[in-house]
Amino acid sequence: MNLKQLSEILNLSPTTVSRALNGYPEVSEATRKRVQAAAQAHGYAPNTRARSLATGRAHAIGHVIPVSSNHEMVNPVFADFIAGAGEVYSRNGYEMLLSVVSDEAEADAYRQFKVKGNVDGIIVHAPKMGDPRIHLLNELSLPFVVHGRASEEVEDYAWVDVNNFHAFERATRFLLDLGHRRIALVNGIETMDFAMRRRAGFAKAHEERGLSYDPSMCFADEMTESYGHDTARALLARGDAPTAFLVSSMITTIGVRRAIEELGLKLGRDVSVITHDDELSYFRNGADVPVYTATRSSVREAGRRAATILLDIIRGGDAPRQVLLEADLTLGQSTGPAPDRGRG
Amino acid sequence: MNLKQLSEILNLSPTTVSRALNGYPEVSEATRKRVQAAAQAHGYAPNTRARSLATGRAHAIGHVIPVSSNHEMVNPVFADFIAGAGEVYSRNGYEMLLSVVSDEAEADAYRQFKVKGNVDGIIVHAPKMGDPRIHLLNELSLPFVVHGRASEEVEDYAWVDVNNFHAFERATRFLLDLGHRRIALVNGIETMDFAMRRRAGFAKAHEERGLSYDPSMCFADEMTESYGHDTARALLARGDAPTAFLVSSMITTIGVRRAIEELGLKLGRDVSVITHDDELSYFRNGADVPVYTATRSSVREAGRRAATILLDIIRGGDAPRQVLLEADLTLGQSTGPAPDRGRG
DNA sequence: TGGGGTATCCAAAGCGCTTTGGAGATTGCT
DNA sequence: AGCAATCTCCAAAGCGCTTTGGATACCCCA
Structure with a gap:
C-alpha cells in the first residue's frame, strides 16, 4: 500500500492525501478524517526512504559505538544510555542508527553519516580530552550532542555531562x-x-x-x-x-x-x-x-536529556545546549571510619 | 557532492558513473578507475535514501529492544550481542536500526518496520515460549532470525541458540x-x-x-x-x-x-x-x-552468527538456517563436593 | 448579476539514485 | 570493403513521497 494506491481508493489526489496526513491546513476537516480513517484501515504509513528523500530530513539519529580494539570491550553503560535516548526518539518519530566501529574508524563513520545523509544528527559517546571529533562534526555542520565533555576544546558544542x-x-x-x-x-x-x-x-x-x-x-x-x-x-x-x-x-x-x-x-x-x-x-x-x-x-536520564537536546537543535529550538548533572552522594554500607593504625 | 555533480566533473553521464562505482561490466576498466579516483578525491558516497528508494533494498537491519515495562530493565547481553552483529553489518555495508520499545508495543514495531520499508530484515530478541512474533514476521514476509528459539512454534524459521x-x-x-x-x-x-x-x-x-x-x-x-x-x-x-x-x-x-x-x-x-x-x-x-x-x-559470537545468517537469507543464499551452539562447561573455583550433612 | 475573496483540491516537478533500452563507436571476420 | 558482433556510454523512466504554483468551485456583497 502506497500513497498513490491509497489516494485512488479515496478518489483523491496524492497531494491531498499527503497533506491530510501531515496536518496541513489546505484540506477540510471532513476529508482529513476520511483520509486518516482509510490510512488506519489499510495500515498505510509513508515509506521512510521516499519521505526522507523528498524532505531532506532523515528522521534518524546516529550513535557511533566504539569498540576498543585492544580488549574488544563494549562499555556497559551504552545499553542504558541508549534505552533512555531511544525512548525520546520513538516518542518523536525518530529512528536510531547504530554504528559499531573500532576506535580508529570512528572519524570516518561520522563522515559517512554526513555524506550518505542517513541521519539528521549524532550523539557522541565517550569523549576523550581534546577530542578531535568535536571539531570534525562542527566542520561537517552535522548537529550533535556529546555525552560528556572534552576539556581543552575551545569550540562551542552541546553536551550533557555529570559533574x-x-x-x-x-x-x-x-x-x-x-x-x-x-x-x-x-x-x-x-x-x-x-x-x-x-x-x-x-x-x-x-x-x-x-x-x-x-x-x-x-x-x-x-x-x-x-x-x-x-x-x-x-x-x-x-x-x-x-x-x-x-x-x-x-x-x-x-x-x-x-x-x-x-x-x-x-x-x-x-x-x-x-x-x-x-x-x-x-x-x-x-x-x-x-x-x-x-x-x-542515572546514565539513562543522561540519554534522555542528550536526545532531547539534539532533537531541539535539529528543530532549530532554543533550549539550553549544555546540561551539567550533579551526582548524588548516597551513603551505603561500604564505608566506615578508617581502621586504627594497629592493623596495617 | 552528488552523482550528477560528480558526473559533470568527469564529463560522463550519471549512468556511467553509477555503474562504474557499482561494479557493472558495461564500463571500461580505465573509466572505472578514473571514476573511483574522483569519487575518492571528492569524498563522494551515494545517498543512502535515494539508493534505497531506487533499489528497493534498505541495506539496514532492525533490532527491536524490548524494555520490560515493570522493571524497565535492559538486558545486559544486548550490548554484546549487538556488538557482534554490528561487526558483520559494517563489514557488509549494512546499517543497524534500533528500536527501543516497551513489551506491548513490540508487535507494532515490526509492522512499522515493514510498512515504512526501512529495513531488509530483523533480528528477534528474547523469544518467549510460543512467541507470536514468529507468526507475525512470517506473515509480513520480512526476513528474520531469532536469537533463541520459541518452543511450541510449528512454523519454520531461522534461529541461533545455545543448547x-x-x-x-x-x-x-x-x-x-x-x-x-x-x-x-x-x-x-x-x-x-x-x-x-x-x-x-x-x-x-x-x-x-x-x-x-x-x-x-x-x-x-x-x-x-x-x-x-x-x-x-x-x-x-x-x-x-x-x-x-x-x-x-x-x-x-x-x-x-x-x-x-x-x-x-x-x-x-x-x-x-x-x-x-x-x-x-x-x-x-x-x-x-x-x-x-x-x-x-559467547553472546557476541551468537550476534555474529545471527547477523551472518540474516544477510544470507536476504541475499537468497542457502547457508544453514538453524544453529545450535553447545555451551562449554568450564570448571572454576566456585564448586566443590557437597559439605557433610553435619553442617545443615 | 458579476467580481473579488476564500476554501478545497490537484498536476507536475523534484529529491538522488538505479536501471531499462538503446545509440554510437570500435573491432573482427569473410 | 562491408556487415555483424562487441564495447562503451547515455537518455529517460521510475522508486514514493513532498511541495510549489495553480485551477476550480463556492460564497459574499454591492
Whole structure:
C-alpha cells in the first residue's frame, strides 16, 4: 500500500492525501478524517526512504559505538544510555542508527553519516580530552550532542555531562573526613575526559586539606571486573595498603569487593569503598539501604536529556545546549571510619 | 557532492558513473578507475535514501529492544550481542536500526518496520515460549532470525541458540556427581524460552538418576543482582538450605555471591555455584583459573552468527538456517563436593 | 448579476539514485 | 570493403513521497 494506491481508493489526489496526513491546513476537516480513517484501515504509513528523500530530513539519529580494539570491550553503560535516548526518539518519530566501529574508524563513520545523509544528527559517546571529533562534526555542520565533555576544546558544542569533578571531590572529602589517609583511586582510562576530571576532583580534595596522595595508588584502565580485582588484590598485599578505594564503575567495584573478601577482610569495616553508580537497570545499588556508598547519576536520564537536546537543535529550538548533572552522594554500607593504625 | 555533480566533473553521464562505482561490466576498466579516483578525491558516497528508494533494498537491519515495562530493565547481553552483529553489518555495508520499545508495543514495531520499508530484515530478541512474533514476521514476509528459539512454534524459521537444555542438564549432573542433593535453581523468567529449557535440563538431570528436586528451591525472575542476593539470602536461612546454586546469569550470580559472603560462608566450600556465562566483554570469568564454574557461550559470537545468517537469507543464499551452539562447561573455583550433612 | 475573496483540491516537478533500452563507436571476420 | 558482433556510454523512466504554483468551485456583497 502506497500513497498513490491509497489516494485512488479515496478518489483523491496524492497531494491531498499527503497533506491530510501531515496536518496541513489546505484540506477540510471532513476529508482529513476520511483520509486518516482509510490510512488506519489499510495500515498505510509513508515509506521512510521516499519521505526522507523528498524532505531532506532523515528522521534518524546516529550513535557511533566504539569498540576498543585492544580488549574488544563494549562499555556497559551504552545499553542504558541508549534505552533512555531511544525512548525520546520513538516518542518523536525518530529512528536510531547504530554504528559499531573500532576506535580508529570512528572519524570516518561520522563522515559517512554526513555524506550518505542517513541521519539528521549524532550523539557522541565517550569523549576523550581534546577530542578531535568535536571539531570534525562542527566542520561537517552535522548537529550533535556529546555525552560528556572534552576539556581543552575551545569550540562551542552541546553536551550533557555529570559533574565528575565535583562528585569525586565530595567522595574523597567524605573519605578524608572518616579519617582515611591512604585512598586508592581505581579509575577509567585517563585519556577519557570523565576519568581525568574524576582524578582532578580526587586531587583537589587532598590539596584543599594540605594533604598529598600517593600516585602509586592511582590506577587507570578499562573498567572490567578483573581490573578491579587484580588492582585491589595487589594493593591490599602492600605494607602500606590503602584503607579506602574510590572506584569509577560498579563493575570494577565488584572485582574490588571480590579481592577484599578473598583476603578475609570486611567491606565497610576493614576497607571502605565508594563507587560511581550509573544506575544500570540490572544492577540497582540495593533496595532500602544501598550496598555501596556511591556517587550516583542515572546514565539513562543522561540519554534522555542528550536526545532531547539534539532533537531541539535539529528543530532549530532554543533550549539550553549544555546540561551539567550533579551526582548524588548516597551513603551505603561500604564505608566506615578508617581502621586504627594497629592493623596495617 | 552528488552523482550528477560528480558526473559533470568527469564529463560522463550519471549512468556511467553509477555503474562504474557499482561494479557493472558495461564500463571500461580505465573509466572505472578514473571514476573511483574522483569519487575518492571528492569524498563522494551515494545517498543512502535515494539508493534505497531506487533499489528497493534498505541495506539496514532492525533490532527491536524490548524494555520490560515493570522493571524497565535492559538486558545486559544486548550490548554484546549487538556488538557482534554490528561487526558483520559494517563489514557488509549494512546499517543497524534500533528500536527501543516497551513489551506491548513490540508487535507494532515490526509492522512499522515493514510498512515504512526501512529495513531488509530483523533480528528477534528474547523469544518467549510460543512467541507470536514468529507468526507475525512470517506473515509480513520480512526476513528474520531469532536469537533463541520459541518452543511450541510449528512454523519454520531461522534461529541461533545455545543448547540451554543440555548446558543445564550437564551442570546439574556435575553438581549431583559432587554429592549435592539440594540444588537451588535461580532462573530467568520462565515464560522466556531459554529459561524454560534450562529448567527442563535441570529437571531431566534429576530424573535420570531417579532423584527429585524441591520446587520451592526454583526461582524465576528478571536477572538482576538484587534478585540473586535476596533469593540466596532467603534460601540460605532455611533449615534445609541448598548446598548448591545453579544461576542463569553472571549478574545474578554476583548477588548470590554477596549473600553467601554476608553469611560468612565460603564459596566453593560451603556453597557451590554454577553460573551461565555469556562472556560479556567487561565481565570475563577470571583469567587463568575461572572464578566461577560456568556454562559458557559467547553472546557476541551468537550476534555474529545471527547477523551472518540474516544477510544470507536476504541475499537468497542457502547457508544453514538453524544453529545450535553447545555451551562449554568450564570448571572454576566456585564448586566443590557437597559439605557433610553435619553442617545443615 | 458579476467580481473579488476564500476554501478545497490537484498536476507536475523534484529529491538522488538505479536501471531499462538503446545509440554510437570500435573491432573482427569473410 | 562491408556487415555483424562487441564495447562503451547515455537518455529517460521510475522508486514514493513532498511541495510549489495553480485551477476550480463556492460564497459574499454591492
